[in-house]
Amino acid sequence: MAIQDLNQEVLNLVRKHYPQIAERTLQEDIAQVGKVMHFRAGEMIMDFGSYVKIVPLIIKGSIKVSREDEGGNELFLYYLQPGETCSMSFTCCMMNKKSEIRTVAEEDTTVIGIPTRYMDEWMSRYPSWKNFVMLSYDNRMLELIRTIDSIAFKKMDERLLDYLEKKAEANNSRTINATHQEIAYDLNASREAVSRLLKQLEKEGEVELGRNRIELL
Amino acid sequence: MAIQDLNQEVLNLVRKHYPQIAERTLQEDIAQVGKVMHFRAGEMIMDFGSYVKIVPLIIKGSIKVSREDEGGNELFLYYLQPGETCSMSFTCCMMNKKSEIRTVAEEDTTVIGIPTRYMDEWMSRYPSWKNFVMLSYDNRMLELIRTIDSIAFKKMDERLLDYLEKKAEANNSRTINATHQEIAYDLNASREAVSRLLKQLEKEGEVELGRNRIELL
DNA sequence: CACCCCCTGTGACCTTCATCACTGCCCCTT
DNA sequence: AAGGGGCAGTGATGAAGGTCACAGGGGGTG
Structure with missing residues (x-):
């Protein structure tokens, strides 16, 4: 498959699944550097303690996000669905930190992987990317709080x-x-x-x- | 106290406690619109379900952040210390949502309150503000995950x-x-x-x- | 000083859930 | 068809912690 074809595929996927990413030039930037990636159901995408290299824009399927402590205790946190991304990736990559979580494909899953080095630049240049990132953070925080509610208050x-x-x-x-x-x-x-x-x-x-x-x- | 004096006070506080806020014009913007606010130990700053109107930059003291569910069950989440801010405020205000948390002054506390409408504009214009906000989100996410670890795995x-x-x-x-x-x-x-x-x-x-x-x- | 309220200590009992032990069954392999 | 491994069901037991009841004590107030 030629480079141009791949770009066009990414471009189409972004336009279809991420209407909130509005700027045409941003869409094209994503098409330039983003790679379509496939994961089989059950495949581990990123393990606890590994370094984050890409930010995934989820296109199809779903991703299970879990926490594991030093003692090997595990706990499900939340699912990521099409149209969402992994907030943990943003600053993990910006600060070159190890992942605090584990992500596993729940179904057969397709994502657009974006190398982390573009995140920062796009934040300043593209308002819709900035909004997208902020909204992602906010949604994840809320999801974590719901998880806390569940563990702390429910049987x-x-x-x-x-x-x-x-x-x-x-x-x-x-x-x-x-x-x-x-x-x-x-x-x-x-x-x-x-x-x-x-x-x-x-x-x-x-x-x-x-x-x-x-x-x- | 004249307006100029107040501005100078805020300017000095920001420079002293927030060295990472680097741009001189950003410091001046904060001094223009920020208000020094004092809270007594035990005073409630923001209750669950209320609307967020300011983002606080904490100067002195500390703020206790708690969660409360519909049934009135309460749970301590974390403390905010000088040099930190409340991440929950950012998108709460950007989207005009109700607060999911309650904040209470733990000690006598001083903050610089910044009206929420400036958040968004500064994110695009000032790299150090963008970094500050992103780092705040990341720190809070980590703190929430630690809280989850604690509740889920510890006795x-x-x-x-x-x-x-x-x-x-x-x-x-x-x-x-x-x-x-x-x-x-x-x-x-x-x-x-x-x-x-x-x-x-x-x-x-x-x-x-x-x-x-x-x-x- | 006397009173009373709030805080602390403690026993008894119950529910939830972890842990251990074992049974039985489904389904796959040979 | 026979065996075996993984999965599900179930009882017994115990630990953690919630709930209820009440006793005692410290310190502030009238």
Whole structure:
């Protein structure tokens, strides 16, 4: 595929999925330096502790963002969807810091990867890029606060239901394919607790359970 | 006090406490529109659900930032110290949204209040303002993630110690003046649990307890 | 001084959830 | 068809921490 074709592809994707990126010259800059990248469902995009080299503009699919502490405890934070980007990338790259989070493709996912060195310049030059970045930060902060609410104030049954709803939304399907153990990791809970709570939800008619499968009703 | 004197006061404060705000014209802009504001220890600066009208540059003292959910559950998030600002303000104001947090003066506190309408323009015009804002966001995100770590992965005794350390730092004193009930609110715990854990810490020689007073050893 | 309010200490009990141990079953492989 | 590995269900037990009840003490106020 020739360079011009690739540029045109990126240009079209940006125009279609990021209408808020308004300046034509910015769109063209993105088409110049952005690369279309594909990740398979389950593929790790960036691990905790690694250095950030690109900022992803998500085009298709969804990305799961998790936190892991030194002891190996894991906790799901939020999903990134098409039209969104990873705020953690911005200053991670601006300051050349290690990532504090882990990102994994939830479905087969397509992103436009932008080398981090352009971020700063575009912030000053393009108002719509500045707004985009600021809005991203704000949305992520809000999402983190919602996560805190959930952990601090809610009990496991409610957290589990919230989690299932979000996962269903991220996968565009009321059927969730996951083992109880995987869910337990994401909620930082025990597998047995998740099993029991799911059973309870099934009795209440909220879900239907199968092997590797949860149906939201 | 004449206008010129006030401007000069703000100018001096900015230069002294915010060396990273480098552009002389930006310093002067801040001096033009910024107002020195004082808050007494314990005074509420902004409540949950109110609209944000100013962005505060903290000069002296410290500000406690908390979250409260619909049910009235409360949770301490972090302290803002001199040289810092409230990231939540930026887009709250840019989008005219209600505040998601509550801020209370921890000590007697002085800030420079900047009307929110200047934020956006300065972001584009002054690189050091843009960097300042981005760094603030990044620091706050990190602080929120640390808070999540704490709630999700740690037990109450460790959270309590962390809390006491932060409170001591915010007050520049190893002696903390607070009731067990107040601490319990901040940790979203019960007063009895806090009392028992403090007693335990006293037995271990970590603290010394008095009425309305905790001495960190 | 006497009173009273607020703060602290402590026991008893309960809920939530982690942990351990084991069973059974689905489904894949050989 | 037989075996086996991964997944789900379930009981027993215990730790952390919430809730309730109440006792005691310090310090300010009338």
